[in-house]
Amino acid sequence: MINCITMYGIMQGQLPIELLEKMAEESKSSHGNEKFTVLGQLNTLLYAHLTEKTGLRSIEAGLLAEQKLQEYTGVISYSQLSRVNRDREAKLFGAVFGSVFAELNRHNGLRQIPLNYGILKVLDSTAVQLCLKLFPWAKYRDKTGAIKIHTLYDMVSCCPENILLTDGLTHDKKKMSDFVEKPGVTYLFDRAYLDHKEFDKYCNDGIFFVTRLKKNAVFDIKKVNPLKEESKVLSDKTVILGSANARMENSLRLVTVIDSSNGEPFNIVTNRFDLTADEISDIYRLRWSIETFFKWIKQHLIIKKFYGTSFNAILIQIYCALILYCLLKIIHIRYCNKFDFLKMCRLIANGLFNSLDYLIQCLTPTRPPPPKRQKRSHWIDDYRDVIGKYGIVDHFL
Secondary structure: OHHHOEHHHHHHHOOOHHHHHHHHHHHOOOOOOOOOOHHHHHHHHHHHHHOOOOOHHHHHHHHHHOOOOHHHHOOOOHHHHHHHHHHOOOHHHHHHHHHHHHHHHHOOOOOOOOHHHOEEEEEEEEEEEEOOOOOOOOOOOOOOEEEEEEEEEEOOOOEEEEEEEEEOOOOHHHHHHHHOOOOOEEEEEOHHHOOHHHHHHHHHHOOEEEEEOOOOOOEEEEEEOOOOOOOOOOEEEEEEEEOOOOEOOOOEEEEEEEOOOOOOEEEEEEOOOOOOHHHHHHHHHOOHHHHHHHHHHHHHOOOOOOOOOOHHHHHHHHHHHHHHHHHHHHHHHHHOOOOOHHHHHHHHHOOOOOEHHHHHHHHOOOOOOOOOOOOOOOHHHHHHHHHHHOOOOOOOO
């Protein structure tokens, strides 16, 4: 029976509608906007992201042109949508994102990283430049505004787990304490998050990390650890980070590897001593997955253009983009895991009310029948045909 439900209906089935309605009632967020509910706003923005609408008027026109979609969104003007994006509480959409992410974890398939690596999460941020005149609160440079989307990316589900939105001036390491908090988890981050005091705290609290050192980082070598003969790393050492004025109390492990992009060596530090040097190197290279994720959402969801100029409107729009990403991942895991993810997303966007059967039919490659093999001709047969046509008798045949 599921195969007869439309793709938009399948996405609706993954949303925590009861939770959303309960939170909306408690917060009275629909007061004054009873005709345009929180669920209607969420569906409108999901549609806008999925079809890559770049403006409010384009969203309004798309809803008017698609009558089936109005069952989920209602009829909304661009000015009303702008107003609710500005005024409605963003935490409602944050709660929906958390619920959909939990659903994605429940549907997660086989683990793609070795079990001895443990739980891996990547912390990083991406910046989106803005016009400072339109977004005066998004401080970044003298003539340029920007926001930063600080993101905690879960390596098991291959999906963001949590985000924080700040202006472009906020340094990455100031937000470490908001994400790095669970003992037993290994957090991956780049050299922008270097903080000796935080590293000592993580060591004392049983929180693991793997990060890259800056070129001018100061450390004292306490021990040189042996390497395996087939190892691809350059060295494995036990060190103390910091100078006399800012020195760590706990020892760390420093692994030197070669950067494959430029052939130059760089240093990785970690407080995990249970893995080999090559495994530490492989774990750090997994950090690149969050860069791939940032690139994907900027290319295929509406992240670089915003429907409102307020902080609240931007945060709601980003939450809805992440909700849609989780919904698409769930559909891919449950029904289309044999097919290309991006192609599936494009087919859903261009056929919201097609059935699951039709989606799978479109994704399944059709092999053309093999060409018929032509019978190999022989010169004697051709010669007989020609002389027979003209009634010539050849005594040599």
